[in-house]
Amino acid sequence: MITAHDVEAAAGRLAGVIVRTPLLQNDELDRIAGGRVWLKPEMLQSIGSFKIRGAYNLCSGGVVAWSSGNHAQGVALAGRLLGIPATIVMPADAPAAKRSNTLRLGGDVVTYDRFREDREAIARAIAGDRGAAIVPSFEHPHIIAGQGTVGLEIAEQSLVLNDPPDRVLIPCGGGGLASGSVLALADRLPGVEVLTVEPEHYDDTARSLQSGERVRLSSPPASICDALLTDAPGRMTLGILRDHGVRGLAVTEAEVRRAVRFAFSRLKLVVEPGGAVALAAVLAGKAGTGGKTTAVVLSGGNVDPDRFASIQAELT
Amino acid sequence: MITAHDVEAAAGRLAGVIVRTPLLQNDELDRIAGGRVWLKPEMLQSIGSFKIRGAYNLCSGGVVAWSSGNHAQGVALAGRLLGIPATIVMPADAPAAKRSNTLRLGGDVVTYDRFREDREAIARAIAGDRGAAIVPSFEHPHIIAGQGTVGLEIAEQSLVLNDPPDRVLIPCGGGGLASGSVLALADRLPGVEVLTVEPEHYDDTARSLQSGERVRLSSPPASICDALLTDAPGRMTLGILRDHGVRGLAVTEAEVRRAVRFAFSRLKLVVEPGGAVALAAVLAGKAGTGGKTTAVVLSGGNVDPDRFASIQAELT
Numbered sequence: 340m341i342t343a344h345d346v347e348a349a350a351g352r353l354a355g356v357i358v359r360t361p362l363l364q365n366d367e368l369d370r371i372a373g374g375r376v377w378l379k380p381e382m383l384q385s386i387g388s389f390k391i392r393g394a395y396n397l398c399s400g401g402v403v404a405w406s407s408g409n410h411a412q413g414v415a416l417a418g419r420l421l422g423i424p425a426t427i428v429m430p431a432d433a434p435a436a437k438r439s440n441t442l443r444l445g446g447d448v449v450t451y452d453r454f455r456e457d458r459e460a461i462a463r464a465i466a467g468d469r470g471a472a473i474v475p476s477f478e479h480p481h482i483i484a485g486q487g488t489v490g491l492e493i494a495e496q497s498l499v500l501n502d503p504p505d506r507v508l509i510p511c512g513g514g515g516l517a518s519g520s521v522l523a524l525a526d527r528l529p530g531v532e533v534l535t536v537e538p539e540h541y542d543d544t545a546r547s548l549q550s551g552e553r554v555r556l557s558s559p560p561a562s563i564c565d566a567l568l569t570d571a572p573g574r575m576t577l578g579i580l581r582d583h584g585v586r587g588l589a590v591t592e593a594e595v596r597r598a599v600r601f602a603f604s605r606l607k608l609v610v611e612p613g614g615a616v617a618l619a620a621v622l623a624g625k626a627g628t629g630g631k632t633t634a635v636v637l638s639g640g641n642v643d644p645d646r647f648a649s650i651q652a653e654l655t
Numbered sequence: 656m657i658t659a660h661d662v663e664a665a666a667g668r669l670a671g672v673i674v675r676t677p678l679l680q681n682d683e684l685d686r687i688a689g690g691r692v693w694l695k696p697e698m699l700q701s702i703g704s705f706k707i708r709g710a711y712n713l714c715s716g717g718v719v720a721w722s723s724g725n726h727a728q729g730v731a732l733a734g735r736l737l738g739i740p741a742t743i744v745m746p747a748d749a750p751a752a753k754r755s756n757t758l759r760l761g762g763d764v765v766t767y768d769r770f771r772e773d774r775e776a777i778a779r780a781i782a783g784d785r786g787a788a789i790v791p792s793f794e795h796p797h798i799i800a801g802q803g804t805v806g807l808e809i810a811e812q813s814l815v816l817n818d819p820p821d822r823v824l825i826p827c828g829g830g831g832l833a834s835g836s837v838l839a840l841a842d843r844l845p846g847v848e849v850l851t852v853e854p855e856h857y858d859d860t861a862r863s864l865q866s867g868e869r870v871r872l873s874s875p876p877a878s879i880c881d882a883l884l885t886d887a888p889g890r891m892t893l894g895i896l897r898d899h900g901v902r903g904l905a906v907t908e909a910e911v912r913r914a915v916r917f918a919f920s921r922l923k924l925v926v927e928p929g930g931a932v933a934l935a936a937v938l939a940g941k942a943g944t945g946g947k948t949t950a951v952v953l954s955g956g957n958v959d960p961d962r963f964a965s966i967q968a969e970l971t
Contacts, residue, residue, distance in 0.1 A: 341796045341891075342838060342842075343839050345797075346804060347807065347839070349803065353804055359808055360808070361812070363924075365921060368938075371938060373946060374945055375947075376949050378934070378950075378951050379809055379951065381955060382957075386728040386756065386760070386957075387725070387756070387927075387955055387957040388729070390728060390730075390955070391733060392801040393793075393835075394729035395736060395737075396797045398730070398737050398790060410706045412702040413704070413707045413709065413711070416710070417707060417710040417711040417713075421714050423714065423737060423739070440703070476706075483657055483661075484657060485708040485712025486706075488662060488708050489697060491663065491666050492695070496677070497693055502691060519662055519709070522658060522659045522661070523662040525659070526662075566704070575657075579657070601684075605683050605684070606681055608694075608698060621688050626688070628688035628689055628690045628692060629688070629689035630689060632690060633690060633692050634678070634693040634694075635693065635694050637696045640698025640699075640703045641702075
């Protein structure tokens with residue numbers, strides 16, 4: 340419920356942004372009215388009316404998202420670049436690096452219990468309270484188009500290098516990156532084959548693509564690939580993947596760990612487990628790379644030092 | 656439907672905002688794969704993953720509103736202040752000054768035929784296409800709270816002047832300004848009486864407050880008060896007004912014209928017809944001002960010169 344407190348909060352946001360119009364008085368008007376009349380002349384606002392008060396108060400309400408970590412940082416940085424406040428609902432057990440980076444980017448982090456609470460309901464309540472807009476992590480045309488710029492760059496850059504890929508392997512959670520990328524890739528590189536890669540037990544996209552139906556997983560076991568733990572693809576993202584004949588691969592935890600180690604020791608790149616699944620498919624010989632050119636997306640590197648160290652320790 | 660074109664548009668928005676990560680190659684990886692492998696290392700983005708691409712693309716999608724004019728300018732200015740694009744759906748016959756001011760503030764104006772087209776449907780289609788957020792003109796908690804800062808200022812300023820109003824008269828269209836203001840006024844000035852003022856034939860709020868039901872007008876005649884031509888109050892705004900015992904007044908076109916002339920000749924203020932209805936109620940003796948202190952909101956001054964001239968010409 341909206342109260343006088345909300346109006347005071349709005350006044351705080353508007354301070355320094357709009358004119359505080361004066362109270363005016365006029366003797367003739369007082370005489371006609373037979374009493375004192377205070378006039379509040381809102382036409383003196385720069386736009387000639389009071390309407391900037393509400394519009395600014397709503398538009399400056401910012402954005403709200405829910406995310407285990409990488410989307411959280413994306414939304415926090417987008418908010419900072421655009422000068423709008425960003426609130427992110429994160430699980431209490433999200434990787435510490437992802438949480439601290441989100442805070443460092445100026446995001447307002449609200450934590451919840453992943454096993455007991457509904458992050459979407461929490462985000463929607465915050466959106467209502469603050470007049471903030473919800474930024475979904477994959478199921479939105481502009482999210483899909485934005486993530487798809489990865490695929491567009493792969494097409495453009497590989498054409499400049501005169502060695503375009505026959506296949507492109509893309510890590511897949513909800514499918515925003517994969518569906519956006521396949522749109523651009525199919526446009527620029529006709530005949531290119533795109534494959535999604537998921538952790539085993541979290542292969543909802545691969546199963547959905549195979550069965551033709553949107554598969555929802557029930558109670559999959561824990562996984563180190565925290566960035567990819569969706570239980571079902573989006574309707575929009577799955578539709579795009581299906582329309583472009585995308586197939587899905589899955590890799591084991593051991594294969595993922597090997598890829599994280601390979602990236603560290605050979606490529607000198609820090610890759611988080613979820614970001615290494617496509618590389619894992621190549622290293623495991625699951626990607627049909629022989630005699631072909633393959634492009635592999637390494638989608639992120641936000642991994643806590645202790646987890647990274649324990650994966651590297653397996654080398655010995 | 657989302658296409659490769661949307662991805663290219665996203666790439667345009669992202670140019671200069673994010674890193675264009677390179678395509679990397681590694682001999683050992685090529686050897687293991689038995690072919691060429693291009694790596695797209697998205698952990699090299701400043702946030703350590705690709706997620707800024709979608710988040711920025713969505714958040715920079717801006718806002719969209721529909722308005723006959725004053726809210727249009729409010730949204731355009733809020734967008735400019737916040738650095739986000741603003742699209743406003745305006746009737747083709749909106750006052751020229753309101754339209755040109757909206758364009759001057761950087762708003763993207765889309766016009767529609769008021770008698771044949773549905774402005775809300777047009778705005779929702781644009782919001783879908785551009786990933787923009789809709790900014791309603793009154794029925795939203797943050798719009799109400801923002802407009803209510805007018806009431807908050809009246810309370811604060813009149814207390815400093817040691818002459819707080821017994822009554823406050825507020826021009827009323829959808830009720831955002833009135834409902835927000837009464838929240839702050841009732842909190843700061845217990846016992847204050849708040850009255851909405853509407854043009855005759857557009858007294859949907861007055862009738863709704865009197866009957867206790869939300870009244871919707873059918874085919875009211877034309878009015879010079881273009882800023883106040885709503886056919887029903889909002890559910891949220893009406894609820895607030897009712898809960899605070901607000902009553903509604905109505906004024907005739909002749910009374911409004913007289914108030915516009917009075918503001919010009921005596922107050923040296925340019926008031927548009929819709930912004931002058933509360934002053935009109937005082938001048939017409941409808942506001943019970945005798946022996947009391949009354950605060951009057953003059954809500955806007957955006958009137959076309961020819962209309963203003965024709966109203967002033969009636970003096971002679």
